[in-house]
Amino acid sequence: MTTVAPARSGTVYFREVCESTAGALAGLSCHRSLEDVAAMYEAPDRKGLGDSAFPCFPLAKELKMAPQEIASQLAGRMERPRSVTDVRAIGGYLNVWYKPEIVAAEVLPIIAAQGQRYGSAEEGRGRTICMDYSHPNIAKPFGVGHLRSTVIGHSLKRILEKLGYSTIGINHLGDWGTQFGKLIVAFREWGDEGKLAAEPIAHLYDLYVRFHADAESDPGLEERARREFKKLEDGDRDNRLLWQRFRDLSLSEFERVYRRLGVTFDSDAGEAFYNERLSPLIDRLVQSGVARSGEDGALIIPIGGEGEAPLLLRKADGATLYATRDLAAAEYRYDTYHFDRCLYIVGSAQALHFQQLFAALKAMGHDWAERMVHVEFGWVKFADTMMSTRRGNIIFLDDVLAEAVERTKRIIADKNPALEDADAVAEAVGVGAVVFWQLSVKRQKDVNFDWDDALAFDGRTGPYLQYTHARLSSLLAKWGKPISMDRVAWGHLNSEEERKLVLRLGDWPRAIQVAGRQYEPQVLAAALLDTAQLYNTFYQKVRILDGEAEAAPARILLSDCVRQVLAEGLCLLGLQAPHQM
RNA sequence: GCCCCCGUAGCUCACUUGGAAGAGCAGCAGCCUUCUAAGCUGCCGGCAGCAGGUUCGAAUCCUGCCGGGGGUACCA
Numbered sequence: 001m002t003t004v005a006p007a008r009s010g011t012v013y014f015r016e017v018c019e020s021t022a023g024a025l026a027g028l029s030c031h032r033s034l035e036d037v038a039a040m041y042e043a044p045d046r047k048g049l050g051d052s053a054f055p056c057f058p059l060a061k062e063l064k065m066a067p068q069e070i071a072s073q074l075a076g077r078m079e080r081p082r083s084v085t086d087v088r089a090i091g092g093y094l095n096v097w098y099k100p101e102i103v104a105a106e107v108l109p110i111i112a113a114q115g116q117r118y119g120s121a122e123e124g125r126g127r128t129i130c131m132d133y134s135h136p137n138i139a140k141p142f143g144v145g146h147l148r149s150t151v152i153g154h155s156l157k158r159i160l161e162k163l164g165y166s167t168i169g170i171n172h173l174g175d176w177g178t179q180f181g182k183l184i185v186a187f188r189e190w191g192d193e194g195k196l197a198a199e200p201i202a203h204l205y206d207l208y209v210r211f212h213a214d215a216e217s218d219p220g221l222e223e224r225a226r227r228e229f230k231k232l233e234d235g236d237r238d239n240r241l242l243w244q245r246f247r248d249l250s251l252s253e254f255e256r257v258y259r260r261l262g263v264t265f266d267s268d269a270g271e272a273f274y275n276e277r278l279s280p281l282i283d284r285l286v287q288s289g290v291a292r293s294g295e296d297g298a299l300i301i302p303i304g305g306e307g308e309a310p311l312l313l314r315k316a317d318g319a320t321l322y323a324t325r326d327l328a329a330a331e332y333r334y335d336t337y338h339f340d341r342c343l344y345i346v347g348s349a350q351a352l353h354f355q356q357l358f359a360a361l362k363a364m365g366h367d368w369a370e371r372m373v374h375v376e377f378g379w380v381k382f383a384d385t386m387m388s389t390r391r392g393n394i395i396f397l398d399d400v401l402a403e404a405v406e407r408t409k410r411i412i413a414d415k416n417p418a419l420e421d422a423d424a425v426a427e428a429v430g431v432g433a434v435v436f437w438q439l440s441v442k443r444q445k446d447v448n449f450d451w452d453d454a455l456a457f458d459g460r461t462g463p464y465l466q467y468t469h470a471r472l473s474s475l476l477a478k479w480g481k482p483i484s485m486d487r488v489a490w491g492h493l494n495s496e497e498e499r500k501l502v503l504r505l506g507d508w509p510r511a512i513q514v515a516g517r518q519y520e521p522q523v524l525a526a527a528l529l530d531t532a533q534l535y536n537t538f539y540q541k542v543r544i545l546d547g548e549a550e551a552a553p554a555r556i557l558l559s560d561c562v563r564q565v566l567a568e569g570l571c572l573l574g575l576q577a578p579h580q581m
Numbered sequence: 582g583c584c585c586c587c588g589u590a591g592c593u594c595a596c597u598u599g600g601a602a603g604a605g606c607a608g609c610a611g612c613c614u615u616c617u618a619a620g621c622u623g624c625c626g627g628c629a630g631c632a633g634g635u636u637c638g639a640a641u642c643c644u645g646c647c648g649g650g651g652g653u654a655c656c657a
Binding site for chain 1: 584585586587592593594595596597600601602603604605606612615616617618619620621622637638649650651652653654655656657
């Protein structure tokens with residue numbers, strides 16, 4: 001178990017320890033600010049080493065003493081604040097154990113009083129962050145690859161809002177570009193109105209796949225596609241109508257997926273939205289000398305030195321590219337939202353594109369270019385064979401969710417057949433498993449798609465968190481009365497798990513801040529798993545309702561706080577928190 | 582060729598930006614007449630790709646090599 005102790009949280013018990021440590025250091029003629037001491041403290045990751053640890057190695061030279069000696073001197077000299085039960089020198093560390101009842105008495109009333117607001121912060125007050133996430137391509141299936149941007153973006157949105165920011169969620173739909181030329185050609189060639197009506201995206205995707213297959217042997221197709229897209233861009237009526245149909249049909253299918261995931265947007269201005277802004281933009285860039293013509297008649301914005309790839313603004317045939325639309329979009333977003341930051345939750349494969357984009361914005365004289373952030377993430381890979389092709393070379397998210405819900409229903413039928421609203425619960429838990437699977441791995445890592453991994457229900461999974469939450473809900477419902485603080489006997493919260501739990505809960509606000517600063521929901525996933533794991537151990541060992549009566553209010557209060565944090569954490573990750581399962 | 586990312590237990594991943602290697606899964610052995618067993622306990626499992634360097638101290642920073650992935654002007 002990775003236990004995260006409050007090495008750097010802004011709690012009273014931690015500050016007391018820092019003050020005592022700084023005091024003891026001063027006794028050795030070593031003067032350190034409170035902040036420095038706090039920054040040096042870390043959390044031991046092994047059992048038996050206490051809750052906070054102060055490494056003495058960096059002081060050895062200055063004090064001309066062995067770290068072990070410094071640690072034991074400090075342990076001897078350090079005043080024991082009331083929040084501490086033990087201070088020990090182990091190796092070159094000063095290890096600190098907190099007194100659970102003090103920590104609990106500080107942390108739990110705050111959580112109980114603040115409820116859902118616990119962990120909220122003000123750092124983002126008055127600041128707006130634009131977030132570009134999901135952005136699926138019209139006429140292409142919503143695959144598990146799109147899941148990553150969607151759930152990371154959605155979770156970050158909630159996290160940043162929790163930290164006080166205003167957010168603008170933007171679904172920058174891939175509703176423009178040369179693929180529409182291909183689609184138009186393919187639809188006129190092989191399209192079927194019946195299939196389009198019945199399963200629009202599947203049909204359009206088939207056409208798209210067929211186009212590429214046929215283009216291998218018939219190079220003329222590509223040329224026709226380019227022409228059709230150019231016509232579309234020039235406002236050709238028939239192409240425009242076809243495009244509109246493809247877009248409407250696709251969007252309504254996407255909406256269904258977003259509803260299941262609980263994902264929302266504040267804007268779905270996609271690439272097409274910026275069409276009329278492109279030629280003024282290009283004119284401006286040419287006139288100001290930022291853009292110039294490149295090889296073979298294309299228009300470019302040079303980036304960096306010789307040999308570095310420029311940003312391609314317009315192709316030789318006059319058609320624009322997605323970089324052009326991204327430039328226009330960035331300006332539009334700044335003018336419209338006056339963002340403090342603009343995040344692009346987009347895969348690492350496009351890292352160079354965003355470097356170019358940000359550099360181009362800078363070259364255009366926008367000082368806000370440095371507020372643009374590419375929040376990148378690794379691939380969802382389909383390494384091996386069998387699982388790959390259900391309907392082409394992509395795995396439909398619909399299929400994954402359907403399978404997840406199906407498996408969940410079987411588990412419910414087996415474990416809790418009397419469950420009310422079993423279908424709703426299966427939906428929440430099945431979808432939760434899939435969403436959490438994406439968020440439990442750090443962004444930059446590639447994830448291999450594997451049915452059993454994506455649909456896991458045991459161990460460090462979304463359902464594990466939901467299960468713990470449901471168990472707590474049921475427990476608290478059985479208790480069935482409000483907890484009066486003055487009846488809480490803090491001294492009963494004295495086991496290892498209870499101590500670690502209250503420390504973990506006290507550190508929760510910091511986890512949210514770290515997650516927001518690093519744009520990394522995984523930080524929350526890990527914190528919640530630790531919380532749930534500690535609670536389940538506690539739950540297994542101790543009888544809460546029918547144990548010692550004097551201990552019950554304290555244990556119930558602890559349980560209520562854990563439930564509160566789990567519920568809020570699940571929400572920040574974009575999962576539901578059912579009360580039964 | 583050049584640039585970027587990754588390499589930690591059999592598998593999937595953490596380690597709070599330099600401090601004491603840690604989970605889950607799988608395997609083995611246990612725990613349901615008691616608050617939800619989607620749970621809990623224990624065991625097994627490591628030369629952190631390899632080789633150097635910086636440092637009191639490196640999985641973490643630097644260099645080289647090996648292996649995997651991505652990018653590299655008219656796709657997005």
